[in-house]
Amino acid sequence: MVLNSNSKKARIDELAERAAVQDGLDGGGIKDGEGVSLIASAWARLRRNPMFIVGAIMVALIFLVALLADVLAPHDPTVRYLADKVSRANNPVPGAEPGYPLGADDLGRDLLSRLIHGSRNTLIIAFGATGLAFFGGLVLGTLAGAFGGWIDSVVMRVVDIMLSLPSLLLAFSIAALFGRGSQTTVIVAIGIAMMPTFARLLRGSMMAQRSSDHVLAARSLGVKKSAIVFRHMLPNSLSPVLVQATMVFATSIIDAAALSFLGAGNPDDTKPEWGQMLGLAQEYFDTFPHMAVYPALCIIAAALGFTLMGESLREALDPKSRR
Known part of the structure; x- marks a missing residue:
């Protein structure tokens, strides 16, 4: 029996070698090579x-500034060092001077220090909103994509209603329900507004997985539905959702700035945040535009960095757009 099996294997190898020689392969053999995972291929x-690379450098610098804000900031962002130089009639916003390269705000607080500490609070809002949107969308998308039927219909109708409103308008409406703005309010408002994007994306990806060969094979073998969903369908559906998270991160930074600009953000200016600083600079935009320009440039740089990374990840992970 063993001899018969070995002879069959030898016969198959001989036929494969002959076919390779006929096809013009070098030496009539097939070179062995290690398989490359999707992550390794994308990273390459x-x-x-x-x-x-440009986006990663920009994001890394912003994270570095946020982590080392206490070390990099030359002054305490809440102390009114130049308050004695603030004059509502002649000098409402102190300009640059030694030790204060960007000057101060209308209360005499160091503008550079507030920008540096603002990076930390801005990233906290973006992380919190993106995390809330991701996990909320994960639950809704999994329910709709895994079970289908009336569950899918109910979840998707709710998602469609939320998507019918612009995300910023929806976030502003949710923030207004809290009455008093805070950092938590901004995170919850933006997170809920971004949740339908993740839900619809994950639902579509899981619907495609439902008809894939490995899922059909698992069903034919009698594997439990929960095991099929959480071991087969969900892990293979997360790639586009993770890529979308980097894009939502950039959008969260812009929406947080917009809410603060519209007056629905965190009113506590002892915790500086770029959007909040931009909103507070409205009064002096005509005469002291630098108060708005500096935080606006920081917002643009952060959003651009995450957008570049998100687009690059999408191209690297999507077979249809690989170069």
Whole structure:
């Protein structure tokens, strides 16, 4: 029996070698090579993508500034060091001077220190909103994509209603329900507004997984539905959702700034945040535009960095857009 099996294997190898020789392969053999995972393949492309490198550098610098804000900031962002130089009639906003390279705000607080500490609070809001949107969308998308039927219909109708409103308008409406704005209010408002994007994306990805070969094979073998959902369908559906998270991170930074600009953000200016600083600078925009320009540039840089990374990840993970 063993001899018969070995002879069959030898016969198959001989036929494969002959076919390879006929096809013009070098030496009539097939070279062995190690398989490459999706993550390794994507990383190999990302390392050669200038857009990803630029975005990663920008994001890394912002994170570094946020982590080392206490060390990098030359002054306490809440102390009114130049309050004695603030004059509502002649000098409402102190300009640059030694020790204060960007000057101060209308209360005499160091503008550079507030920008540095503002990076930390801005990233906290973006992380919190993106995390809330991700996990909320994960629950809704999993329910709709895994079970289908009336559950899918109910979840998707709720998602459609939320998507019918612009995300910023929905976030502003949710923030207004809290009455008094705070950092938590901004996080919850933006997170709920972004949740339908993740839910619809995950639902579509899981619907595609439901008809895939490995899921059909698991069902034919009698594997429990919960095991199929959480071991097979969900892990293979997360790639586009994770890519979308980087894009939502950039959108969260912009929406947080918009809510603060509209007066629905965190009113506590002892915790500086770029959007809040931009909103407070409205009064002096005509005469002292630098108060709005500096936080606006920080917001643009952060949003651009995450957008470049998100687009690069999408191209690297999506087979249809690989170069």
